[in-house]
Amino acid sequence: xxxxxSRAPQPATALRPSTTRRRTFNxxxxxxxxxLALAIAVSVLPFLWVLRTAxxxxxxxxxxxxxxxxxxxxxxxxxxVFGLQSPADAVAEGGSGAAIDFWLYLRNxxxxxxxxxxxxxxxxxxxxxxxxxxxxxxRNAVFSLFLGTMLVPxxxxxxxxxxxxxxxxxxxxxxxxxxxxxxxxxFAIFFLRQFFLNMSREVEEAAMxxxxxxxxxxxxxxxxxxxxxxATLALLTFIGQWNEYFWPLLVGSQxxxxxxxxxxxxxxxxxxxxxxxxxxxxxxxxVSALPVLILFAAFGKKIVNSIxxxxxx
Amino acid sequence: MTTLTKHTSTxxxxxxxxxxxxxxxxxxxxxxxLFFIAPAMIGFILFYVVPTIRGIYLSFTEYxxxxxxxxxxxxxxxxxxxxxLFWNSLAVTGQYVLMNIxxxxxLALGLALLMDRVAKSTLVRGALLLPYLMSxxxxxxxxxxxxxxxxxxxxxxxEWAGLPRVAFFGSEEWxxxxxxxxxxxxxxxxxxxxxxxxLQAIPQHLxxxxxxxxxxxxxxxxxxxxPLLRPVLVLVLVVTVIGSFQxxxxxxxxxxxxxxxxxxxxxxxxxxxxxxxSDFGYGSAIAVILFLILALVAxxxxxxxxxxxxxxx
Numbered sequence: 132x133x134x135x136x137s138r139a140p141q142p143a144t145a146l147r148p149s150t151t152r153r154r155t156f157n158x159x160x161x162x163x164x165x166x167l168a169l170a171i172a173v174s175v176l177p178f179l180w181v182l183r184t185a186x187x188x189x190x191x192x193x194x195x196x197x198x199x200x201x202x203x204x205x206x207x208x209x210x211x212v213f214g215l216q217s218p219a220d221a222v223a224e225g226g227s228g229a230a231i232d233f234w235l236y237l238r239n240x241x242x243x244x245x246x247x248x249x250x251x252x253x254x255x256x257x258x259x260x261x262x263x264x265x266x267x268x269x270r271n272a273v274f275s276l277f278l279g280t281m282l283v284p285x286x287x288x289x290x291x292x293x294x295x296x297x298x299x300x301x302x303x304x305x306x307x308x309x310x311x312x313x314x315x316x317x318f319a320i321f322f323l324r325q326f327f328l329n330m331s332r333e334v335e336e337a338a339m340x341x342x343x344x345x346x347x348x349x350x351x352x353x354x355x356x357x358x359x360x361x362a363t364l365a366l367l368t369f370i371g372q373w374n375e376y377f378w379p380l381l382v383g384s385q386x387x388x389x390x391x392x393x394x395x396x397x398x399x400x401x402x403x404x405x406x407x408x409x410x411x412x413x414x415x416x417x418v419s420a421l422p423v424l425i426l427f428a429a430f431g432k433k434i435v436n437s438i439x440x441x442x443x444x
Numbered sequence: 445m446t447t448l449t450k451h452t453s454t455x456x457x458x459x460x461x462x463x464x465x466x467x468x469x470x471x472x473x474x475x476x477x478l479f480f481i482a483p484a485m486i487g488f489i490l491f492y493v494v495p496t497i498r499g500i501y502l503s504f505t506e507y508x509x510x511x512x513x514x515x516x517x518x519x520x521x522x523x524x525x526x527x528x529l530f531w532n533s534l535a536v537t538g539q540y541v542l543m544n545i546x547x548x549x550x551l552a553l554g555l556a557l558l559m560d561r562v563a564k565s566t567l568v569r570g571a572l573l574l575p576y577l578m579s580x581x582x583x584x585x586x587x588x589x590x591x592x593x594x595x596x597x598x599x600x601x602x603e604w605a606g607l608p609r610v611a612f613f614g615s616e617e618w619x620x621x622x623x624x625x626x627x628x629x630x631x632x633x634x635x636x637x638x639x640x641x642x643l644q645a646i647p648q649h650l651x652x653x654x655x656x657x658x659x660x661x662x663x664x665x666x667x668x669x670x671p672l673l674r675p676v677l678v679l680v681l682v683v684t685v686i687g688s689f690q691x692x693x694x695x696x697x698x699x700x701x702x703x704x705x706x707x708x709x710x711x712x713x714x715x716x717x718x719x720x721x722s723d724f725g726y727g728s729a730i731a732v733i734l735f736l737i738l739a740l741v742a743x744x745x746x747x748x749x750x751x752x753x754x755x756x757x
Binding site (some may be wrong): 133164166167170171173174175177178180181184192193254256257259260261262265266267268270273274276277280282283284285286287290291292293294295297310311313314320345349370371374375376377380381385392395396398406409412413416419420423427431432434435436438442 | 474498
């Protein structure tokens with residue numbers, strides 16, 4: 132070790148245990164915990180503030196801008212967001228009175244994210260199988276090409292893709308929105324290929340000797356064995372698709388296909404009566420975040436543990 | 445957690461499936477492979493390869509979506525070279541990227557070291573990861589509310605501290621730092637988790653040796669931790685830089701390029717030229733430039749920081 136050369140006495144060395152050392156050690160632990168707690172607070176508390184705002188009335192927010200509890204508690208903001216409030220009531224509570232229907236956006240987001248996730252994960256699994264378990268000429272070259280697409284910035288392909296969807300007359304259709312995502316994502320192929328590479332070959336070969344075809348091996352051996360990574364991938368893909376903004380903004384600007392993220396942007400820009408409808412906006416934000424929060428509550432461990440792996444995303 | 449360091453070298457080192465045994469598949473599986481890869485290939489060609497070529501072609505044309513693209517050679521590029529708005533967008537994006545690198549990497553490294561020291565629980569990691577799972581739009585709106593000049597809670601605190609209120613989104617000097625802060629908030633925990641995974645991969649015995657040699661914690665950090673963490677840090681840096689260069693969502697829903705041109709980042713400028721002003725040729729040309737910048741950045745970081753080599757091997 133190079134460190135041997137510099138054995139200068141240091142005040143913070145953890146070499147000789149003594150009472151003072153122990154005390155500083157504990158103090159340092161406490162300090163570390165305090166900093167961590169601060170980071171956690173910064174990460175989590177804003178969501179409570181959003182909830183508090185969503186349950187407040189706009190008029191009261193201005194006067195009680197720092198009270199921890201909802202200012203003048205009401206569910207009006209949520210009703211407004213779901214189009215359950217009459218325009219007159221909405222205006223009275225500081226909303227714009229314009230029709231806004233998050234049920235519709237919620238539905239569209241669920242359809243968009245589910246279709247793209249199901250398609251991308253399944254087709255990527257098929258491709259990953261070909262890349263990991265089959266032997267064919269040019270396999271590694273083709274795989275490198277697929278990987279290379281991860282370097283292309285989405286904005287670059289978004290322009291021509293928009294033109295393609297427009298030429299196909301698919302603007303403002305769900306089909307046009309899902310098409311670029313539904314066949315594969317380079318990340319999904321890369322992710323699953325890693326797992327397929329490490330699977331044992333014996334069962335597969337035994338099945339092969341029994342005369343099983345690749346399709347059967349794929350469905351009955353490979354997919355069930357990779358259920359856990361596939362579930363993780365589906366989860367990550369779904370969350371990513373749920374949060375997608377740029378492409379749906381370009382292609383799905385009309386109400387009947389508009390997803391939550393785009394709807395949020397539109398809602399924000401309807402600044403009624405001079406000031407934004409803060410409580411409505413925060414209620415809408417919470418509605419948009421809720422599905423991801425539920426997934427996180429249910430599968431948090433899976434997501435957290437996947438982070439080391441998904442580092443490339 | 446070896447997967448983390450393996451990423452970048454995978455395509456180069458691993459050849460995939462083991463060689464066929466006993467001549468079971470002497471002729472290769474090309475036909476089967478083509479079948480398995482077909483859907484992904486359709487997506488790859490239609491939405492990655494063709495648009496990449498088309499995007500480059502469009503950058504040499506004048507095209508306002510009606511009619512056909514008209515070849516103009518390098519006209520778009522020479523116009524861009526003299527376009528003050530383009531240079532402004534580059535400068536603004538550059539500032540944003542630098543702030544993100546500095547803030548995000550430093551905070552994340554600190555958090556990762558803290559986690560490594562006192563708290564490895566999934567709960568802590570999950571709490572820190574929460575902002576990352578939210579969409580950019582949600583992060584933007586949440587902070588748009590909390591940082592509001594009039595009734596935002598942060599300005600309330602600033603006032604209590606006896607300082608003047610800050611127009612986070614409304615003033616030219618604060619607009620870009622605010623966007624960078626939002627992005628840092630969203631990515632801090634995620635980046636910390638990546639680095640944390642890298643820390644976990646450092647063999648414990650190295651620390652013990654350093655301790656026996658009388659190295660101070662700081663020396664250990666500098667001589668043991670940092671060198672072995674390098675591949676992860678480079679990866680994090682690449683991901684941060686490439687991601688930051690493509691900032692769009694938070695700008696689109698909050699400041700829309702303003703005040704004046706303070707937040708007109710590259711991708712927002714491309715969006716405006718292509719979709720607001722229907723100047724697809726010009727927009728594509730800027731997109732090509734962005735693509736080249738990103739490729740160059742990735743190349744430089746990988747080449748000079750040797751991100752794909754680990755000292756552990």
